[in-house]
């Protein structure tokens with residue numbers, strides 16, 4: 638991503654939806670940029686400015702402010718949670734494949750990482766009985782999951798989510814629920830946050846994915862208040878708090894979240910159709926599984942056991958970005974992450990580039 642992200646013309650490798658302009662956000666949320674004028678460049682608060690925190694609490698915790706912390710994207714939340722809760726030698730179970738931060742921060746801290754492999758022979762479905770077995774064997778301090786899932790787009794059912802909570806509870810483990818794509822589902826209602834039923838639960842959210850506000854760099858962490866207080870101590874050494882300028886935009890977005898997400902969902906749904914139609918025209922050359930949520934899917938290119946070279950040629954010859962599966966682990970070399978959330982023009986241009994490369 639670092640090599641090619643800013644060099645290609647058509648990014649169809651990223652996992653977020655089409656990013657909005659400030660003017661679009663202002664128009665959807667019905668505010669004037671002049672509202673920013675009187676803002677004083679003053680410090681915000683360790684747990685987040687009160688207006689944004691209140692808006693997040695209204696959306697996610699039934700109005701309870703105490704479990705809410707505003708962060709610099711969910712990246713900061715993941716980093717602080719792992720550094721606050723984990724010690725070298727701790728056992729951590731992480732869904733596999735996964736967004737790299739979800740396992741590498743714990744690995745860097747000297748934790749033992751056990752992969753809970755999604756079942757690739759069954760479209761990367763989640764096998765809860767294998768998770769239960771792993772949890773019984775390794776007695777983890779933490780179980781880390783992300784559904785709808787990056788990079789495959791699969792999700793779990795509410796029943797499986799209840800089973801997951803039960804498994805974490807039986808192990809006495811922290812359940813880390815990365816909700817980055819949680820609001821953007823296609824065929825089912827979004828899953829509820831696993832709060833309420835289990836006290837040792839932490840959830841991350843972000844404006845980067847379903848909202849199209851990646852450059853805002855704002856996310857949130859929902860966790861037991863005593864944990865947030867410990868996290869705030871570490872945060873004092875990092876960035877102290879999120880800028881009130883960013884919080885201004887983020888608060889507008891949360892207050893209008895349903896409108897924003899439903900617009901982005903409709904856009905993504907139309908793009909998904911374009912993707913599936915394209916795949917249908919290339920039988921035997923590409924295999925695409927429709928995702929349950931999010932805007933990424935793990936595409937297979939039959940005949941290419943390692944797609945890394947293909948992705949490199951795609952970036953260099955066609956100026957199109959896909960993320961080779963090996964970035965998610967050696968055993969995923971036969972897949973590439975394809976993100977269909979960008980503009981329709983970008984998606985069509987990117988797909989045309991892949992087609993030329995495959996047929997040429």
Ligand SMILES: Cc1ncc(COP(=O)(O)O)c(C=O)c1O
Nearest residue numbers: 710711712736787817843845856
């Ligand atoms: C599953 C998942 N979690 C968290 C993040 C971090 O996103 P951000 O820091 O932009 O909120 C990403 C980014 O790609 C992701 O895919």
